[in-house]
Amino acid sequence: MMMSSGQELFSLYDSSPDTLFDISMNYIVNNLNIITTLDPNTRWRKLKDDVILPSEICEKFLEAYQKSNRVSDSIANIFRDRTRTRLSVVRLRNSRITDEGFRCLMEHKPFELEVVQCEYLSPSSLDIINSNSQNLVSLKVGPLTYVLSQDETLFRQRGYIIDAPNLRRLTRRGLAVFPLLLLKSLTNLTHLDLSKTTSSSTIWVLKDLKNLRSLILHSVHWTKDVIDWIATLHTLRHLDISQSNDRLGKYFKPNDVLAKLINNLTLLESLDISGTNLAGSGAAAVSNSEGTSDIDQVRCDIPGLAARVNRPLEFLGLYGTHHGACKRHDIPAKVITGDANVEQILTAAAAYMERPAILTRVLNDLYYLFRYENNAYIGRALAVVLDAMDQHVSEKHIQISGSATLFYIVKGKEKGRIGIRLKKRIITALLDGMEAHLGDDTMMRNGCLTLCQFKIPTDVLFEYERVVQILLNGVADVNQEGFVQRIAIYLLNSLACQVDGTQKQFLGNQGAIGKMLNLIADRLERRLCDDVLEVAWSTMWNVTDETPQNCQRFLDNRGMEFFLACLKSFPDKEELLRNMMGLLGNVAEVADLRPHLMNKLFLSVFYELLESSSDGIEVSYNAAGVLAHMASDGPAAWTVEEPAREAVLARVAAAVERWHLHSERNINYRSFEPILSLLHAHHTPQCQHWAVWALANLTTVYPDKYCDLLEAEGGLKLLVDLLNHPSPYELIKELACTVIGNCERYANRVTPPLSDVLRVPLSPDN
Numbered sequence: 001m002m003m004s005s006g007q008e009l010f011s012l013y014d015s016s017p018d019t020l021f022d023i024s025m026n027y028i029v030n031n032l033n034i035i036t037t038l039d040p041n042t043r044w045r046k047l048k049d050d051v052i053l054p055s056e057i058c059e060k061f062l063e064a065y066q067k068s069n070r071v072s073d074s075i076a077n078i079f080r081d082r083t084r085t086r087l088s089v090v091r092l093r094n095s096r097i098t099d100e101g102f103r104c105l106m107e108h109k110p111f112e113l114e115v116v117q118c119e120y121l122s123p124s125s126l127d128i129i130n131s132n133s134q135n136l137v138s139l140k141v142g143p144l145t146y147v148l149s150q151d152e153t154l155f156r157q158r159g160y161i162i163d164a165p166n167l168r169r170l171t172r173r174g175l176a177v178f179p180l181l182l183l184k185s186l187t188n189l190t191h192l193d194l195s196k197t198t199s200s201s202t203i204w205v206l207k208d209l210k211n212l213r214s215l216i217l218h219s220v221h222w223t224k225d226v227i228d229w230i231a232t233l234h235t236l237r238h239l240d241i242s243q244s245n246d247r248l249g250k251y252f253k254p255n256d257v258l259a260k261l262i263n264n265l266t267l268l269e270s271l272d273i274s275g276t277n278l279a280g281s282g283a284a285a286v287s288n289s290e291g292t293s294d295i296d297q298v299r300c301d302i303p304g305l306a307a308r309v310n311r312p313l314e315f316l317g318l319y320g321t322h323h324g325a326c327k328r329h330d331i332p333a334k335v336i337t338g339d340a341n342v343e344q345i346l347t348a349a350a351a352y353m354e355r356p357a358i359l360t361r362v363l364n365d366l367y368y369l370f371r372y373e374n375n376a377y378i379g380r381a382l383a384v385v386l387d388a389m390d391q392h393v394s395e396k397h398i399q400i401s402g403s404a405t406l407f408y409i410v411k412g413k414e415k416g417r418i419g420i421r422l423k424k425r426i427i428t429a430l431l432d433g434m435e436a437h438l439g440d441d442t443m444m445r446n447g448c449l450t451l452c453q454f455k456i457p458t459d460v461l462f463e464y465e466r467v468v469q470i471l472l473n474g475v476a477d478v479n480q481e482g483f484v485q486r487i488a489i490y491l492l493n494s495l496a497c498q499v500d501g502t503q504k505q506f507l508g509n510q511g512a513i514g515k516m517l518n519l520i521a522d523r524l525e526r527r528l529c530d531d532v533l534e535v536a537w538s539t540m541w542n543v544t545d546e547t548p549q550n551c552q553r554f555l556d557n558r559g560m561e562f563f564l565a566c567l568k569s570f571p572d573k574e575e576l577l578r579n580m581m582g583l584l585g586n587v588a589e590v591a592d593l594r595p596h597l598m599n600k601l602f603l604s605v606f607y608e609l610l611e612s613s614s615d616g617i618e619v620s621y622n623a624a625g626v627l628a629h630m631a632s633d634g635p636a637a638w639t640v641e642e643p644a645r646e647a648v649l650a651r652v653a654a655a656v657e658r659w660h661l662h663s664e665r666n667i668n669y670r671s672f673e674p675i676l677s678l679l680h681a682h683h684t685p686q687c688q689h690w691a692v693w694a695l696a697n698l699t700t701v702y703p704d705k706y707c708d709l710l711e712a713e714g715g716l717k718l719l720v721d722l723l724n725h726p727s728p729y730e731l732i733k734e735l736a737c738t739v740i741g742n743c744e745r746y747a748n749r750v751t752p753p754l755s756d757v758l759r760v761p762l763s764p765d766n
Contacts, residue, residue, distance in 0.1 A: 015419040055086035073101030116142030133164035140171040160185040214238040231264040242274035249276030258304025272317030279325030301328035349384035363401035370408040399433035403446035456494040496542035508550035537579035544586040574615040581622035588629040589674040682727040699742035707746040
């Protein structure tokens with residue numbers, strides 16, 4: 001099998017956007033109502049009356065649709081009207097289509113037909129093909145498709161099985177017993193592929209195939225008669241008699257068998273003998289063509305190919321040959337598959353892309369190369385690995401080997417230069433593999449580790465929802481408690497941070513809060529405080545940020561009970577305490593939920609934590625924030641006697657005065673709206689005190705990040721109003737002046753001189 005000249009070799013650094021055509025096609029695939037209507041009775045799709053699709057769009061639609069969906073009769077019905085749709089090529093893989101939908105497509109009388117893993121097609125669909133075969137030039141029938149599983153009596157009844165007078169290419173793979181009589185009437189065939197088939201017929205039925213230029217008999221175990229027949233096919237350019245099981249590739253007198261084929265097939269350009277012993281044991285042969293002197297004798301390390309020393313083959317498949325033939329020196333071929341070096345391995349991967357058993361072995365070889373060696377073939381390696389993963393999503397071992405290789409490629413020295421288009425394709429391939437093999441720890445580990453090499457969440461935002469669903473599955477089983485669970489929860493935490501409310505809402509809708517609390521419950525039961533426990537609280541902190549519905553979910557799932565239990569079991573764990581209080585700060589920002597926190601036990605805990613020096617000021621800061629928001633609802637909303645509201649407010653103010661204004665923070669604000677809302681609490685200046693200190697601290701330590709945000713949200717105007725109001729005490733106004741001053745200094749620093757903006761001299765004399 002020769003490597004296709006169209007093998008995709010792409011630029012690592014391509015960051016160009018998708019074409020408008022591809023973007024539009026993907027949008028249509030995901031929004032079928034744009035071009036179709038759904039019949040409420042049949043549930044079949046029908047093309048809208050005002051839509052006409054040329055063949056280029058019809059074929060691209062089928063291709064794009066099958067990347068993430070299985071074609072059904074409903075989709076096939078879109079092409080029922082042949083005056084407004086056109087198909088010259090029909091390729092179906094892993095479809096749910098039945099004979100009825102298949103008829104809609106075949107009545108376009110295509111030139112090329114491919115049906116692979118279309119298990120709902122019955123043997124009767126052969127009649128549909130024969131009725132519409134006038135133009136058929138190429139027919140490919142793959143595994144789990146029973147179109148050609150006809151009894152040979154059919155041939156005897158009507159003299160043919162396939163009635164396709166123009167058929168030139170026939171591929172039938174993986175049929176346990178193949179009716180060779182099918183070929184009897186196809187005398188115009190030029191390309192025949194019978195990989196992995198056996199036959200009850202004798203070889204005589206093949207003798208009329210005089211025009212074959214390509215013959216593929218991969219993993220076909222036939223007799224000496226087959227070799228004798230092949231030797232008569234003088235028009236052959238490509239011959240593949242490779243084996244995936246090397247035990248079946250043992251020929252008697254292999255040197256003589258190969259020499260016979262080579263001497264008779266003089267036009268041969270491509271030969272594959274992978275997995276066989278046809279390359280001999282390695283003893284060198286000497287070629288001395290007629291008319292040459294002894295000086296011109298040339299060595300050949302594959303005896304059966306001695307006749308091609310002066311006319312080397314364009315392609316020679318030697319992967320898995322006996323006695324390590326691919327590692328020999330004098331081989332009369334320009335391109336070779338094998339495992340001797342990365343060039344041979346990459347060639348093998350491209351050549352055997354449709355042979356899962358061999359491809360798995362090749363990808364394993366490639367993995368070890370990239371794991372232990374630096375490699376210059378990154379572009380080619382990515383091309384074959386991604387193609388393999390795309391085409392064999394259901395093959396677990398291909399996905400495992402491919403994802404492991406991707407890990408070592410993307411963590412290498414080219415990591416920072418991989419372009420946007422390639423990143424997207426790598427991430428999509430990983431997610432496809434993980435989604436197909438959610439229960440396999442190795443696949444999930446490889447996928448998670450490789451995703452960690454990208455910028456999270458930025459690089460995965462285009463697949464955000466799918467990533468979340470896959471990772472939540474990875475943390476769902478508390479008994480798993482392995483590497484997959486640990487790395488999945490870290491990735492989820494990163495995905496919950498620095499995204500907008502819609503995406504945080506999606507996390508909540510998918511059960512993120514409940515799954516985190518399940519993990520926490522498990523750790524509490526075992527009295528284990530580990531990184532999973534801490535990150536589970538951190539994830540909920542991020543998921544509840546300015547997302548009231550997720551805060552409600554936390555309370556509804558007994559979140560406060562888990563908070564108190566963790567506080568009791570692990571009182572000295574600073575990071576855990578900080579994460580828990582950060583989460584409760586988010587809950588306290590939601591006015592409708594604050595009554596749920598108005599509980600003597602909860603308030604006593606927050607009151608005590610005001611004095612905490614755990615993790616710098618973070619725990620005390622968040623405790624004060626929770627209490628400030630609760631107090632901002634006014635005296636009437638404070639419905640508990642202990643701790644008293646006045647005592648709490650006094651301790652809040654004392655805590656704020658104790659903090660250092662230049663303290664560095666482990667916190668990230670996307671909006672100041674909750675803090676700014678406290679500036680209106682003139683009835684409780686301590687609430688304003690906490691809020692203004694927070695703004696002063698953040699604009700002092702991180703002016704680049706927060707000064708613009710404060711101004712954009714109208715914070716400076718509110719601070720000026722605060723200065724002019726009589727209620728705030730002096731410390732509050734001093735802090736307000738600090739914030740305003742920070743923002744003014746930042747504005748002056750970032751505003752360039754006019755001459756820099758104009759880029760021209762101000763003086764006309766210069």
